[in-house]
Amino acid sequence: MKYWKYYLVALLVIVIDQLSKWAVHRYMPLGVAGEIPVLGDWFKLHYTLNPGMAFGVELPPPYGKVLLTSFRLVAVTGIAYYIYRLWKQRAPQGLLVCVAMILGGALGNVIDSIFYGILYNNAPFNAPTPWFHGQVIDMLYVDIYEGFLPASWPLVGGSHVSLWPIFNIADSAIFVGVALILLFQSRFFVHPDNVHPLAADDVAAAQARRDAEASKVR
Numbered sequence: 001m002k003y004w005k006y007y008l009v010a011l012l013v014i015v016i017d018q019l020s021k022w023a024v025h026r027y028m029p030l031g032v033a034g035e036i037p038v039l040g041d042w043f044k045l046h047y048t049l050n051p052g053m054a055f056g057v058e059l060p061p062p063y064g065k066v067l068l069t070s071f072r073l074v075a076v077t078g079i080a081y082y083i084y085r086l087w088k089q090r091a092p093q094g095l096l097v098c099v100a101m102i103l104g105g106a107l108g109n110v111i112d113s114i115f116y117g118i119l120y121n122n123a124p125f126n127a128p129t130p131w132f133h134g135q136v137i138d139m140l141y142v143d144i145y146e147g148f149l150p151a152s153w154p155l156v157g158g159s160h161v162s163l164w165p166i167f168n169i170a171d172s173a174i175f176v177g178v179a180l181i182l183l184f185q186s187r188f189f190v191h192p193d194n195v196h197p198l199a200a201d202d203v204a205a206a207q208a209r210r211d212a213e214a215s216k217v218r
Contacts, residue, residue: 003083003084003087003088003096006083006087006096006097006099006100007080007083007100007103009097009100009101009104010080010100010101010103010104010107011104012104013103013104013105013108013169013170013173014104014108014170016169017104017105017168017169018108018111020139020168020169021112021137021139021169024045024047024137024139025047025137028047029047030047030048030049031046031047031048032046034046035141041143042142042143042144043140043142043143044141044143045139045140046138046139046141046166047137047139048137048138048139048166049122049136049137049138050135050137050138050166051065051124051136065113065127065132066133068113069110069113069114069132072106072109072113075106076103076106076107076110079099079102079106080103082099083096083099083100083103086099092187094184094187094188095181095184095188095189098176098177098178098180098181098188099177100177101173101174102173102174102177102178104170104173105169105170105171105172105173105174105177106170106174107170108169108170108173109168109170109171112135112137113132113133113134113136114134115131115134116134116135116136116137117129117130117131117132117133117134117135118130118134119134120134122134122135122137123135136168137168138165138166138167138168139166139168140166140167140169140171140172141164141166142164143164144163144164145161145163145164146160146161146163147160147161148160148161149161
């Protein structure tokens with residue numbers, strides 16, 4: 001499999017993510033008014049805007065968002081190069097696909113931050129410029145619990161909580177990519193010292209096939 005095909009995986013994630021965000025922005029009202037139950041109250045579509053990072057965490061204005069977006073651009077550039085490096089090192093295809101999913105998810109949210117202040121006019125009212133200040137569109141809401149905590153609880157009593165964040169396709173791709181890497185790390189990161197002697201021939205044959213495929217690409 002040529003290395004550029006893994007970038008197509010990332011592109012597919014970006015396309016699905018951006019289409020879903022466009023559809024939500026185009027056809028759903030913000031907040032509870034536009035909420036659509038999918039699986040009862042457990043899984044819903046709920047249009048909301050996230051001005052910062054995960055869980056709505058924000059860096060100090062007015063230029064915190066610019067710094068955050070700049071950092072994300074550096075990060076996705078590093079991930080894109082990492083995919084090429086993994087391919088050159090004959091890494092397993094599963095690992096490359098997972099990293100490509102992470103790249104696509106990260107780029108999906110970067111697009112929101114850079115362009116949505118212009119495209120969808122959703123930059124915060126105090127943003128110095130709509131560029132680089134777009135808010136990320138979230139819509140997937142898995143509601144494990146939502147309600148008010150008992151008033152008798154110290155410090156947090158009486159406050160409203162939701163035990164699951166609202167996220168989007170890009171976030172899902174990142175989560176799935178990371179989760180699969182953790183789940184299959186013993187297969188993705190095989191150290192030569194851990195290879196059973198009886199499997200040495202199979203490992204050598206697999207390496208020879210990858211070398212032959214890479215030589216054809218060149």
